[in-house]
Amino acid sequence: MNKEKLLEVKNLTVEFGSKSKKFRAVDDVSFHIYRGETFGLVGESGSGKTTIGRAIIRINPVVSGEILFNGQIISGDIGKELDKEITRKIQMIFQDPMASLNERAKVDYIVSEGLYNLKNYKNEEERKAKVAKALLDVGLLPEFASRFPHEFSGGQRQRIGVARALVMEPEFIIADEPISALDVSIRAQVLNLLSELQDKLNLTYLFIAHDLSVVRFISDRVAVIHKGKIVELAETEKLFRHPLQPYHYQILEERRKRSWKYMTQIAMTIP
16 A cells, blocks of 8 residues: 655755855755654754754744645745644644743643644634634643633643644644653553554644654654754664664663663553
């Protein structure tokens, strides 16, 4: 059976800085993501992985190359209607649940922000129903909509961040290190939630991380990025059993002991 490509990144290059001092954060990167899969993008801090995610969601401008979503080019200048469609269909879950939520706003507004921006609801009753469903989908009570972020734990705050993405009814979610700021015991819960939501809502993920054990746990395929270049890309188990790049092998060795302890903790939390 042929798999459908939902997202394609072709020869992507992203640069920052002035003409005299340019820094190439992403250098001629290419990959594709199939509909319904979780594609892991792993690398050290500063390797360019978050820059790629932000380029896909049209935050970082592209110097060269193309990004296609459902066969349509979404990088560079695009029409207003396509931009609106992409804003709805591609959502992002951010790394730090403490920093990514507006402390002065109630959960109802935080989750509704995308709906307000795109006017993606018919009336106030429908908006509230969408917020309630999104909160229920991530395991939170609809009554929590009247509270402020500081009233929640780190794990609950990240669930609010997930609800903010889900309320837009997206096809594709970029999860940018969504568990790295959480306690180990909470990380497994959020990973399990993301897996359950993927099955339930037919979601596709780009899962960005620096921790190989997390990527191995959740991803179907993995790309390893180093200094702005993809140095390896393969199905998850194949990549971990037979790493081709010395860089990848070195990371595996450095984190092997820590990963074993962490994966044991995750396994103990799975029903």
